[in-house]
Amino acid sequence: MMEKDPFSKKSERIFTVNSKPFKRELSLAAGMTTRKGGEGVKPFDSLNTAFHVGDDPQTVIANRKKIGKELGFPLSSWTASEQVHGSEIIKIRAEDKGKGALSRHSAAGEADGMYTNEKELLLVSFYADCVPLIFYAPAAEYVGLAHAGWKGTALNIGGKFVNTWVEIEKINIEDIYAVIGPSISQEAYEVDDKVISQMEKLIPSYPVPWYSTRKGKFQLDMKEMNKVLLEAAGLPSENIFVSSHCTYNENELFFSHRRNGGGTGRMMSFIGLKENK
Structure with a gap:
């Protein structure tokens, strides 16, 4: 039986993570x-x-204001x-609220991973085929995001993120959950020797998540690659949820950099904790 996708439709604009322990609507x-x-x-039509x-x-x-209103998180x-397609991970604090919300130049530094334990703060990250990684540690009350393109994946940003929480924030690895979001599928993602060598x-020596189609060309499963790296970092496989959505093939739902030859908009991954009221 096919596993249920961890994302469910909240509205035409938003898919939310419905896997436990992420499903905490309030x-x-x-x-x-x-x-x-x-x-x-x-x-860029219509929700870049x-x-x-x-x-x-x-x-x-x-567009951001529409999303913020629906989620209950104002842009502030x-x-x-x-x-920057790297593996830098930064901790976001209360004073970082609003950074990058209304302009690019006000962003909270160059980093492809962010996390926080602040309440009423929404972390956001942008995609059009790359792999969104969404992290949650419910007992410790930490949330985080990582942007894993092929370069970030080659730098093992997912594994580095897990290690950061375990080693620096002293979070029990059994308390860390990860969702691998909508991104380009293996069938749509052809890469060359340069990528595969990384x-x-x-x-x-692991059963590899790619196969060769012709000399120097491979079909790479980026979702599975990131799942393997998260497991290698010690994350229990039952704590990892993988979306089946393909950004390349689902034209009506998602932007795709590869499908559109680079000229397109971006979807946004997000995670934030609200104060218990």
Whole structure:
């Protein structure tokens, strides 16, 4: 039997994580946006959430406000970093609220991973085929996001994120849960020797999540690659949930950098804790 997808439709704009322990409707917001229900003209129609792709900044802000209203997190509580396809992970504090929410230049530093234990603060990250990693430690009350393109995956940002929580924040690894969100599927993601050589350094003897189609060309399963790396970092497999959604194939729901030749918008992953009231 096929496992139920960890994401369910909240509205035309938003998919939320429905797997336990993420399913805490009053105290946790976690999920990913679609490309529907917003403002914007082609190729950014209609819910682009990122400033860096060339869309009108006021349209991006309008779209973000729609999402914030629906989630109950005003833009003044959002924090975004400048994503650089690396493995830097930063801790977000109360004074970082609002950074990156209304402009790109105000982002909370260059980092592809962020986490916090602050309440009423929404972490946000942007995607159009790369792998969103969403982390939650319910007992410790920590939340986090990591952006895993092939470069970030090759740098093992997911494993580094887990190690950061365990070693620096002293979180019990059994208390860490991860969701691997909608991203490009193996069938749609052809890569070359350069990419595969980087992946081979990480799992040289593991049953590999790629196969060769012709000389120097491979189909890489980025979701499975990240799952393998999370497990290698010690995360129990039952604590990892993987979405079956493909950003490339589901044109009506998602933006795709590869499908659209680079000119397109971005979806947004998000996670934030609310004060218990």
